[in-house]
Amino acid sequence: MGERITIDPITRLEGHGKIEIFLDDNGDVKQAYFQIPELRGFEQFCVGRPAEEMPRITPRICGVCPTAHHMASTKTLDDLFKVEPTPTAKKLRELLYNIFTLEDHTLHFFYLGGPDFVVGPQAPAGERNILGVLGKVGLEIGGKVIRLRRECREIMTKMAGKVIHPVFGLPGGVSKGLTEEDRSGIEETAKFAVEFSQFALQLFDDIVLKNKEYVDLVVGDIYQHRTYYMGLVDENNKVNFYDGDLRVVDPNGKETAKFKARDYLDFISEHVEPWSYAKFPYLKKVGWKGFVDGEDSGVFRVAPLARLNASDGMATPLAQVQYEKMYETLGGKPSHHTLAFHWARLVECVQAAEQMLELAQDPEITNPDIRNIPTETPIEGIGVVEAPRGTLFHHYKTDEKGLITEANLIVATVNNNAAMCMSVEKAAKGLIKGGKVSDGLLNMVEMAFRPYDPCHACATHALPGEMPLVANIYNSKGELVETLNRP
Amino acid sequence: MPETIKTLILGLGNTLIRDDGVGIRVVRELKNHLPSSDNLHIEESSLFGLALIDLILGYDRVIILDAVKTGAHPVGYVHEVGVEELKGLPAAPSPHYTGLPSLLRLSRELKLDAPTQMQVLGIEVADPYSFGEEFTPELKEVFPRIVHRILEIINKTQSRTVDDSVPVNT
CATH class of the missing domain: 1.20.140 (Butyryl-CoA Dehydrogenase, subunit A; domain 3)
Structure with a gap:
């Protein structure tokens, strides 16, 4: 072939899948961040479009979970048109x-x-x-x-x-x-x-x-991590992917909230950090206490284990057998x-x-x-589904003609954002001591966030190579001392 | 070039995200220049990762067009990349990032009908991160030249024999 070139994937995916690790004076980990990307301008893009277009637009945000967006959007339209x-x-x-x-x-x-x-x-x-x-x-x-x-x-x-x-x-x-x-x-x-x-x-x-x-x-x-857990449950508090109430349990497994998608703003707030475009949702009634575990911290988790933790069981018999076996092996419910x-x-x-x-x-x-x-005039609609990666909210406001005036999505990866940062930090703390970085750092860190299956939206289809990962390590003065690339 | 070589030209990207849709827009143009035949298919897709397997099986040669932003080349520059150059990052953190090298290796292991030749043409763009259906002005300006350049590359590739063209190392 012609000219041989090397494309630096990190450049292509700037800010995507990036880990920043800050060390203290002793060379131990003070703080670590895991940055997930956010596409710019989604809301502006939607404003002025007919609400009925949203189930066709949102699946195209990225090809990872089009069906989840389509369904969340469809349910939001049910709510919007009151049908x-x-x-x-x-x-x-x-x-x-x-x-x-x-x-x-x-x-x-x-x-x-x-x-x-x-x-x-x-x-x-x-x-x-x-x-x-x-x-x-x-x-x-x-x-x-x-x-x-x-x-x-x-x-x-x-x-x-x-x-x-x-x-x-x-x-x-x-x-x-x-x-x-x-x-x-x-x-x-x-x-x-x-x-x-x-x-x-x-x-x-x-x-x-x-x-x-x-x-x-x-x-x-x-x-x-001992956190809160959230997931959709049916009328018997069994796991449901498509519909139901949102149930939240505390780190001891006790139900602390159960609400309709419509009321999500009463229960969930979003914390903002200067270093991340993506926000950090937390439980409003518990409050944001930083990237920490425990009952006093509003950090919650979503996705498979969180759904099982937040439920009283599976909705089908064979799955229920497996559910019981899993908790028995892991030493009880909830599992952290x-x-x-x-x-x-x-x-x-x-x-x-x-x-x-x-x-x-x-x-x-x-x-x-x-x-x-539908026969009603639309004003506002909120819909939720359990995407494979966790709870996914869509929220639209429209004028009387049904043209979008505001659109907000809280996607599963963002719901897990705080927990993912905590998982990455914990792995980094275990592997960096006295300024010495273990060779296995990247893999161990990857293993810490892979269970959440973070969705990197636009980062994915851009170039059909593999998703890169880079970790930058800074000393206590904030100077970059090492950059690790996988492999 | 033996008649039996089946080629797919595949444009990838997202036309809702500004320049990211360039691969798709280019293949739409190519359809006006390269008549589709039994041996040449021109397709577009917003899928990626493992889902691409559905699109590429059954072809001998696949040429993929996609947006790239390296910042090291002017907007509109066409990178010619062999599949082996995309390798080197074996354990992807999501199945959706399963890259072409693994995809091809997997297809072979499973004895699926995978292409034997593969090439990626990465088009340097300015903004593949923002929502919008319009290109950036920089890309818009050079778009006709990109189509021309890609036609050149494809014609060059088409005229080569199988043995000379880009092999896929597994």
Whole structure:
């Protein structure tokens, strides 16, 4: 080929996935920051557009979780136009949403969480990837992961249009129903999914839980934070991805709040730091006390383990069995072990697969009554879903014609922002002593934030290389003393 | 060039984020210059990471167009990058960043029909971070030249034999 050039990925992704570590006079870690990027100008971009466009615009913010944005936006329109979806429309939305959750979670485990455990945290960086996983579990499993993913995506495309350009949710319903032929195809995939999701947990059991070294790592102090937890629950306080009330439990597992999405501003505030565009949501009634653990600190966590902690159980039987087993092994509920987010993710896969099957077998799912037409004048709407990465809020205000005047999103990665910084800092403190930086720092730090699966929005699709990570280390005078790049 | 080589020209990016959509806008232009045939497909996508696997399987050669901001070159400069040069960062912190090298290795391990030749054309841009459907003035000005340059590169690549073109090291 022509000219050989090196693109410095850090330059391309300025401010993205950047870790800043500040040392004290003794060379120990004083503070560490993990910066997540924020795209500029989203609100201005939305102002003046018809609210009905939002479920088509927001999935295009980034391609990581388009279905979560589409659904949060659709629910916000229900609220905005004061219209309830028909029972079948609600079930169709839940069906699509469970398929999306299942696909995203499965992928996350095998591609991302998996390498740390299945291949081993001490394995060379070059082996800690999906290929290393396949080397250990066999190619057949890889084929199954790819098959499940492909079938899920095909169903989603059939139901909702292109994954990144969904044209499914409408205020009061959905755009397209399900034929009997589609339904039976979904049922077949769902059966495979139920089987596969349980198999994945068996794999976790065999490879992780039977290995003392891994279990010690999961329950070790370096990956532990006593925080509040938040997640959506149904009327029985069971985990729900699509709908329900938001429930918050304290670090002892006691319910401290339960509220509707509409009231989120009474419960959640956002702290601002000068070094970060992204804000730091916290529990308003507990207050912001800094990046610290405990009952007195308003820091809360979202995403799989947080959802399980905030619930009284799973909504489906096979997932419930796995839920009980997980807490029994981890020494009770709530669990504060960050690495157990990976485990909780697999438990959620089982629920998503079971609900997919349940909905595919629901006699009402092919009913053509899929839309209630809104008649009210819009003013303000708020909607919430549990994205795979945690609670996702959309909030729009409009004029009487339904044109957006204000738009605010609180995305899952931002909800976990404070906790991620704390996790990174704790890992850094464990690995930097007296100015000496351990070689394994970056990987250990990565393991600390990977369970949250932070979504780096625009950083992702820009260049189809790998996501870079850089850690800058500053001495007590604020001078840059070392920059670590992975690998 | 043997007739049987199937080529995909794939524009990536997000047209809602200013210059980030340049790869997509370029392939839309290319469609006016390069007639699509059974052996040449021109597509656009806002997907990335593992999802790209759905798009690239079944082709022998894939040329990807995407936005890049290095700051080291003028806006509109076209970087020609072989896939092996994207390597070197093996453990991505998200599956969505699963890069092309891993994607290709994975496809081969799983015996999927992965391309044997791959090239990325990175287009230097000014602002791939802000929401907006318009390019920055700097990019807008040089856009016709970018299309011209990319056509040149593609024609050059098309006229080479398989053995000479960019191999994919796995």
